[in-house]
Amino acid sequence: MTIFQREKGRGNAPSDQTPVPGAYFRKHPSVPHLCDQNEYRNLYQKSIESPDQFWSSMATACLKWDVLFDTVHHGSFEDGNHGWFLGGKLNACYNCVDRHALDNPDKLAILYERDDPEDVPQRFTYGELLRDVSKLSWVLKDLGVQKGDIVTIYLPNVPEAVVAMLACARIGAVHSVVFAGFSAPSLRGRLDDARSRVIITADQGVRGGKFVPMKNVVEDALADHEGPKLRCLVLRITENPVPWSQRSTDFWWHEECARWPGYCEPVSMGAEDPLYMLYTSGSTGKPKGLMHTTAGYLLSCAVSGKYVLDLHPSDTMFCAGDVGWITGHNYLVYTPLVLGTTTVVFEGTPAYPDYDRFWQILNRCEASHFYAAPTALRMIKKTRPNGSIKPLERLRVIASIGEPLAPSVWQWCYEELGRKEAHVLDTYFQTETACHAFSPLAAVTPTKPGVPFFGFQPAIVEPDSGKEIEGGEGRGLLVFKQPWPGIARTVWGDHARYMKTYFEEHKGYFVTGDSAYRDQDDYYSILGRVDDVVNISGHRLSTAEIESALLDHGAFAEVAVVGVQDQLTGRH
Template sequence: VGGKAKEVDRNQLIECGDSETLNMYQNHQVNIYTSLLYSNDLFFLMYLREGNEPEETTQITYRELLIQVCRFSNVLQKQGIQKGDRVAIYMPMIPELVVAMLACARLGALHSIVFAGFSAESLCERILDSSCSLLITTDAFYRGEKLVNLKELADEALEKSCLLLKHLRRAELGTSDSPSQSPPIKRPCPDVQISWNQGIDLWWHELMQEAEDECEPEWCDAEDPLFILYTSGSTGKPKGVVHTVGGYMLYVATTFKYVFDFHPEDVFWCTADIGWITGHSYITYGPLANGATSVLFEGIPTYPDVSRLWSIVDKYKVTKFYTAPTAIRLLMKFGDEPVTRHSRASLQVLGTVGEPINPEAWLWYYRVVGAQRCSIVDTFWQTETGGHMLTPLPGATPMKPGSATFPFFGVAPAILNESGEELEGEAEGYLVFKQPWPGIMRTVYGNHERFEATYFKKFPGYYVTGDGCRRDQDGYYWITGRIDDMLNVSGHLLSTAEVESALVEHEAIAEAAVVGHPHPVKGECLYCFVTLCDGYTFSPTLIEELKKQNPIVTFILKMKKLRLREIKSLAQDHTANKVGFKL
């Protein structure tokens, strides 16, 4: 992988049920950062950066990244950061986010990235759980039309050392302005007043100006931790998923190469945020390990208009495109024209990630976005798995709309019934994996017992995904949704994903979220939240049509913007307490 390496004995691979050590590779040393950058052409483009505004563009080479990461590694060392320390990063999708995480990797420190859309409370919880000694954030940023003051949220979250990046205030760099002044930028933002804790807060640009361009990397064992990333979790305290240096890098590099059929001339674009595992694996580590050129996007799909994504595809000649079914369904409701007004001729492979994609969205993605000529790779994986587990291979796997198809190389899935018995042939039940893979998480930070109880206790000897799955007569795998999203209505076990998919078959429905609600007779009944496609109105007639199409549905409610995760979290929290929830 790079650095001082020894041959790995196959006997050092563990059985999946032995979670005591999870040592995939022993006596194998590496620095993930040097493997990512020194192995690639330093003058090759690494990122094509697209800001919130279409005119905000930057090109970054591997050499430029190398210099910036070395400088920031020296900055961190001067702040006392060393191997094994935890560093919290709370930043939008800007190049400095990548610089910060790779600088941590260069020093052997663990980065813990917190999605910039999370609240001060969520940030505080994650910082305290992993005992972070430093927080890196920005002054503020725009997300579409919305101004987000990250420094204000960071101040709410903690009273620890904060290293602050000027983002909206970039035009002022090098001046002697007061930190509390409003930043004069292209878009006025008079509401941004940066609070400053003298002696505690530090400016990124000032420290970087004094830093040297070279920094010796810290060599790590392959099983040393690389980062902590917290899962949101529908209920309970978020889990700090720990991934390690050697196995994780190997797995994301390999899955990126084969799942996206990567070639050196490709331009890859994953629309996720680096605050999620998709961004870690397929914006930072996977593409860099393959020497790829990627798009780094700070904006949102609907700003300044709903054709933004396809405009960027044409602008940078994107060949491989990776996004979420939620984004696809969101853009579907605006019709085909915002897509077809752009060429998209460069596209070759289209990917989906984050949740099962319903067949209607899959077909729109294939027919409209891909013009019926691009392979669709519908990938199933988790924060805990590090990389793709079930996925088609473009051009090699016959596609079925909505199916994650087959396991990736070396992945051994099984479907179990409630008794833990493996089901053969056509079957539906619990999705588990029978043997380990390089990218498997090693522990829950600070709580190994929770790791064992969550992933191995229910079915000893198997890694339990927590997802339901169906295998059809051709051996294709279909994810039916989280097991905790299974509802028991009048004695019938129903998957929320299947009901949601049925609802969006109606031409008026853009998105749907289904949750259970206690019912005195049925046990549970279904509340369905929907958003409408443009040109349709919410009416009693529409409600009757949807109920006729889905007789098990009890209530249907319209929402302007669907926040599926928040809706389901609210419903599950209240259902667990047996009190229901108020609408």
């Protein structure tokens, strides 16, 4: 995922020296989590020089533990055997739901914006979320799901997708969310690789005023499925007829949940127990199922949400990312909920019924934080001339992820969308990192991108030799020099691929696969991928996987997929 990139002939972006907007503090519910740049520098230095002490204090402050850990960290990049907070036990769902529900059950957890803008947003409190998650937890247990089992979730962007993820976490199952836009062959490959015995889907989704087949895609995916018959839990969204399968044992979500009580005891999990796996495109045809663990991932979400986004319990976070991608996992689900914030779940598309949709949601939900890919921001900018956006009274953070945020779009976000009162953050992270690796910090740093976050020690190396380019300006391959808690622990079922992809080419480093430029002030700019992955609207897609799908069609003898620059989507 790519951060700030210079426009040809422009030099530095206008964001380079823009300070924290003074009105940011007027809009603030209390006081920022960080006071100033000196506090950031001191904490960052501590995270690099004394990582055990730093992360121990963060873990005890941000998370609720059943059993406190006795070892902060072991392992290295050389052996690829990372472990954090060993001996500790906790439950991710308890940290995201129960502790807030116990403190204030009527606190708003989810605001659900349906595809149709005429529908009134649906509200879910933390107490209601605890009830719904508990009921589904009982259902999954009744379907035979046990601790460590992988449950595939193939749902649109609806609150039940969040409920399904949290229910898995509650009982110790590992969720594998597959983006609802993926085809049957893509779903089949991920099902087979994960060896899931249970899949959760919907009858249909609704997006852009159209019905989206979900259960039918699952049927097609199971046509050539190898292995035991799956159990399929089906969420009713549209109530249109869908086929009941001979290839799986099907159950209606609402009927099964109605049978169970509204509380299910959370399972105490080891800190290094898997929380979820998420497939990401690689430079070969087969996607990688990256595995994230309970404590390290959850802490990364809490710390980045707290110190990068300056999230507080009174805030409302609208992340426009889909739950099927890492942005949705992080900033639609786990980050806002672990911090007791309200999260907005949007079912639809920014273009339906017109490009005012995002602005309408921001206004109606009184969002304080907006997280979106630059593609979405370009769409709004394209149809909203300067001066035509009414002020958003609570909006104080606008963050982008997934692709370059052009200076012209940054300027529009700052002046028009944020009215020079919101901090614009151009952020960088990967599915592998779990949290921000580079970003300005809301309320603290100037908006120039490329500031490393806690625990990330970046370096630039020569791609061929692996020699580190030390000091001052440099251009080359971006690597990190030491482990951090949220790093993905392995590729599911293929640890050798994990080691080869990230560690073997340049020993002693984590290799991001991105090229980067470091300026004289030690700010980093991401220049692009160095492998066969294209970034389209913030989504990383493997050219090899696209080529493989086209060849499977049978109409093509030879195929080559090449990314081309696109003003709207970044690439196509």
